[in-house]
Amino acid sequence: MRIELVNTGDELLLGDTINTNAAWLGQQVAALGLMVSRHLVVSDGAVIKDAISEAASRSDVVLVSGGLGPTNDDLTRESMAELLGLPLELDEGIKAHLEDFFARRNRVMSASNLKQAMVPRGALVLDNPFGTAPGLYFPAELGCARGWNTHFFLLPGPPRELKPMMEAHVEPRLRSLLPDGASRAIRYFKITGLGESDIVERVEKKLEAVPGLTLGYCIRQGDVDVRLSGQPEPVAAGEAIVREHLGEHIVSTDRRLIEQVVVHALAERGQWLATAESCTGGFLTSRITDVSGSSGVFGHGFITYANEAKQKHLGVPAALLAEHGAVSEPVCRAMAEGALAASGADHALALTGVAGPTGGSDDKPVGTVFVGLASRGAETAVRKFFYPGTRDRFKLLASQAALDMLRRRLSGLPMG
Amino acid sequence: MRIELVNTGDELLLGDTINTNAAWLGQQVAALGLMVSRHLVVSDGAVIKDAISEAASRSDVVLVSGGLGPTNDDLTRESMAELLGLPLELDEGIKAHLEDFFARRNRVMSASNLKQAMVPRGALVLDNPFGTAPGLYFPAELGCARGWNTHFFLLPGPPRELKPMMEAHVEPRLRSLLPDGASRAIRYFKITGLGESDIVERVEKKLEAVPGLTLGYCIRQGDVDVRLSGQPEPVAAGEAIVREHLGEHIVSTDRRLIEQVVVHALAERGQWLATAESCTGGFLTSRITDVSGSSGVFGHGFITYANEAKQKHLGVPAALLAEHGAVSEPVCRAMAEGALAASGADHALALTGVAGPTGGSDDKPVGTVFVGLASRGAETAVRKFFYPGTRDRFKLLASQAALDMLRRRLSGLPMG
Numbered sequence: 001m002r003i004e005l006v007n008t009g010d011e012l013l014l015g016d017t018i019n020t021n022a023a024w025l026g027q028q029v030a031a032l033g034l035m036v037s038r039h040l041v042v043s044d045g046a047v048i049k050d051a052i053s054e055a056a057s058r059s060d061v062v063l064v065s066g067g068l069g070p071t072n073d074d075l076t077r078e079s080m081a082e083l084l085g086l087p088l089e090l091d092e093g094i095k096a097h098l099e100d101f102f103a104r105r106n107r108v109m110s111a112s113n114l115k116q117a118m119v120p121r122g123a124l125v126l127d128n129p130f131g132t133a134p135g136l137y138f139p140a141e142l143g144c145a146r147g148w149n150t151h152f153f154l155l156p157g158p159p160r161e162l163k164p165m166m167e168a169h170v171e172p173r174l175r176s177l178l179p180d181g182a183s184r185a186i187r188y189f190k191i192t193g194l195g196e197s198d199i200v201e202r203v204e205k206k207l208e209a210v211p212g213l214t215l216g217y218c219i220r221q222g223d224v225d226v227r228l229s230g231q232p233e234p235v236a237a238g239e240a241i242v243r244e245h246l247g248e249h250i251v252s253t254d255r256r257l258i259e260q261v262v263v264h265a266l267a268e269r270g271q272w273l274a275t276a277e278s279c280t281g282g283f284l285t286s287r288i289t290d291v292s293g294s295s296g297v298f299g300h301g302f303i304t305y306a307n308e309a310k311q312k313h314l315g316v317p318a319a320l321l322a323e324h325g326a327v328s329e330p331v332c333r334a335m336a337e338g339a340l341a342a343s344g345a346d347h348a349l350a351l352t353g354v355a356g357p358t359g360g361s362d363d364k365p366v367g368t369v370f371v372g373l374a375s376r377g378a379e380t381a382v383r384k385f386f387y388p389g390t391r392d393r394f395k396l397l398a399s400q401a402a403l404d405m406l407r408r409r410l411s412g413l414p415m416g
Numbered sequence: 417m418r419i420e421l422v423n424t425g426d427e428l429l430l431g432d433t434i435n436t437n438a439a440w441l442g443q444q445v446a447a448l449g450l451m452v453s454r455h456l457v458v459s460d461g462a463v464i465k466d467a468i469s470e471a472a473s474r475s476d477v478v479l480v481s482g483g484l485g486p487t488n489d490d491l492t493r494e495s496m497a498e499l500l501g502l503p504l505e506l507d508e509g510i511k512a513h514l515e516d517f518f519a520r521r522n523r524v525m526s527a528s529n530l531k532q533a534m535v536p537r538g539a540l541v542l543d544n545p546f547g548t549a550p551g552l553y554f555p556a557e558l559g560c561a562r563g564w565n566t567h568f569f570l571l572p573g574p575p576r577e578l579k580p581m582m583e584a585h586v587e588p589r590l591r592s593l594l595p596d597g598a599s600r601a602i603r604y605f606k607i608t609g610l611g612e613s614d615i616v617e618r619v620e621k622k623l624e625a626v627p628g629l630t631l632g633y634c635i636r637q638g639d640v641d642v643r644l645s646g647q648p649e650p651v652a653a654g655e656a657i658v659r660e661h662l663g664e665h666i667v668s669t670d671r672r673l674i675e676q677v678v679v680h681a682l683a684e685r686g687q688w689l690a691t692a693e694s695c696t697g698g699f700l701t702s703r704i705t706d707v708s709g710s711s712g713v714f715g716h717g718f719i720t721y722a723n724e725a726k727q728k729h730l731g732v733p734a735a736l737l738a739e740h741g742a743v744s745e746p747v748c749r750a751m752a753e754g755a756l757a758a759s760g761a762d763h764a765l766a767l768t769g770v771a772g773p774t775g776g777s778d779d780k781p782v783g784t785v786f787v788g789l790a791s792r793g794a795e796t797a798v799r800k801f802f803y804p805g806t807r808d809r810f811k812l813l814a815s816q817a818a819l820d821m822l823r824r825r826l827s828g829l830p831m832g
Contacts, residue, residue: 017439035426036430282693285697288698298697
């Protein structure tokens with residue numbers, strides 16, 4: 001099945017908005033074992049008609065996003081109606097939804113919004129609970145007069161409207177168009193602590209040998225999503241392979257981020273976490289406090305950039321700093337244990353390293369970082385990592401390593 | 417001048433990579449007073465030939481990125497040579513660069529890399545100091561046999577290679593193709609503390625009335641870049657308007673972020689900053705420590721999520737917390753002053769608020785935040801803000817407000 005994606009929006013072409021929708025839709029399509037074959041971005045306005053027409057002539061499915069708004073430049077609905085020769089008719093259900101939408105927000109609906117209630121005859125309305133523009137589905141029969149055999153989906157541009165509509169209305173219809181779509185299974189494994197090449201080496205050949213299994217990766221800094229899709233049987237066979245060979249590196253199978261996994265695990269145990277950050281400068285704690293409910297597991301954090309701060313707030317002995325330097329195993333250990341004592345928490349994570357771009361030495365080059373984990377009733381663990389590169393990447397990977405040490409301790413796994 | 421953009425890469429269509437290049441290139445083109453008219457993404461492999469051919473038939477300039485690598489799927493170079501009927505010839509300069517690139521990294525160059533040294537006859541080589549794939553420029557004459565009058569630029573896909581090449585080699589050539597390109601001026605104003613609609617209201621009509629001035633915005637959460645471009649005279653007239661009406665909201669005119677502006681201003685004065693964060697959970701401090709050199713101005717940070725932490729580390733009186741609650745003007749003031757005392761810094765920023773999604777009340781709804789700034793020898797300032805919405809947005813806007821209060825104090829401006 002051939003799928004093309006068409007986006008409309010000057011803000012995309014001017015670069016004022018990064019097109020995250022395209023990547024997200026690409027992943028959704030890939031999860032069905034398919035691949036978007038072309039992705040085209042055009043301006044607002046009449047040019048959308050040519051773009052849709054070109055895509056239709058080559059494709060079984062065309063996903064269009066954007067241009068469903070109330071302004072004069074929003075012409076996707078009208079262009080589709082023209083292309084397929086369908087009259088536009090007022091849909092009373094959409095009109096009522098629009099009136100309700102504005103009333104709830106104490107806003108007055110302008111006359112121009114009413115054009116969002118116009119539906120080309122024969123198209124199916126896709127509800128939009130998060131905005132004013134409903135989506136539209138044009139089954140392939142509607143285009144047969146043009147010689148096309150193409151299903152069209154018109155979707156709103158804003159991600160908070162597009163994503164739920166894709167999941168609720170488009171994805172089930174796409175599945176129903178696939179011969180094996182209805183029963184197709186998808187599994188995600190979020191993997192950390194292994195690079196892409198390690199993952200490939202451990203499982204790729206084995207997974208590719210499973211007939212009917214589609215394998216995909218989503219590679220980010222810090223973790224990799226391994227995606228298995230296909231009929232339930234091959235997916236189950238693939239899952240067994242992933243669990244056997246990537247076992248302790250699996251952070252989650254429900255797409256939760258490692259900070260979510262860790263906060264939830266602490267909450268289940270009723271335990272508290274403290275942090276002591278030097279080189280990551282608050283980034284680790286910010287990730288933890290990104291998780292809703294983190295105030296139930298996190299109370300005290302220290303950003304001890306200066307040596308004096310390490311001494312004063314964490315009780316790191318001046319002699320230790322003088323003997324080993326701030327970036328050292330003993331200082332990291334003292335920071336973690338000091339944060340545990342100063343906070344009364346059950347676990348404390350500490351980081352000290354050289355984020356760069358300056359401050360490195362032969363002995364401790366830029367990218368060196370020590371991560372410590374002190375826990376009540378357990379031995380303090382300190383590990384050394386090396387993440388050269390940009391400051392952003394360093395902060396991300398160092399905080400990821402810290403979260404992974406805590407995840408491992410909370411799961412009873414070895415420190416890695 | 418009509419410009420189209422063509423990207424090749426399965427990772428873009430599968431959604432494994434978000435296409436940030438497209439937005440960045442869109443902005444670069446917009447800064448020249450032009451707009452990308454179409455942006456097309458296609459698969460790796462032979463399909464790039466059709467994509468380039470289609471774009472060429474409609475455009476004066478085609479920017480192609482991706483497909484210059486060493487693998488069998490990287491066919492952009494070969495496709496262009498075929499389209500224009502140009503023989504591929506080994507370029508000794510590129511070969512030497514490749515050999516040197518691998519030698520410096522102690523890696524062995526594989527034979528497949530040599531295809532990156534092949535140049536279609538007549539194309540100009542664009543140096544790539546950051547990778548193995550050089551860019552290529554095909555002046556319009558090369559395509560005249562096809563009936564095209566199109567300039568082609570082939571660029572590598574990785575952003576760290578593409579961006580410097582665009583700036584060093586493509587942008588000057590695009591300017592030279594514009595009638596007024598060589599003398600064209602561009603000015604950026606980074607604006608904070610005003611919404612997009614405020615900015616539009618204050619300056620848009622006035623700027624649009626300047627003949628020959630091109631106005632653009634890049635809107636982010638927290639700040640907006642106002643971009644003026646055109647010949648030097650209208651740009652200077654526009655700058656005077658921006659300075660008059662947006663004056664104290666201008667963070668920088670050299671694209672520096674507010675955290676960079678603040679760190680640099682502190683460094684110039686030899687002053688130190690401390691932080692005390694509750695609701696933002698380390699995000700403010702992480703932004704500050706993103707700036708290289710921040711260790712010269714920042715030493716102590718406190719993430720006092722729990723009330724007990726506010727008391728113990730910042731000396732906030734228990735009675736104050738009991739009487740006013742943690743999210744209050746007096747507690748915020750005590751946090752800022754406590755952080756100043758505990759750190760010995762010259763300035764201390766404090767934040768306390770309700771990030772949500774839970775924890776709000778009628779009195780202090782989700783989104784409420786107090787920001788305090790205590791400075792040696794100045795009165796402590798506390799301001800109240802309201803940033804409802806997601807947790808991410810809250811953390812970003814609250815930290816932005818804090819940085820802006822400090823920027824204003826360091827610049828001798830009123831607190832706003």
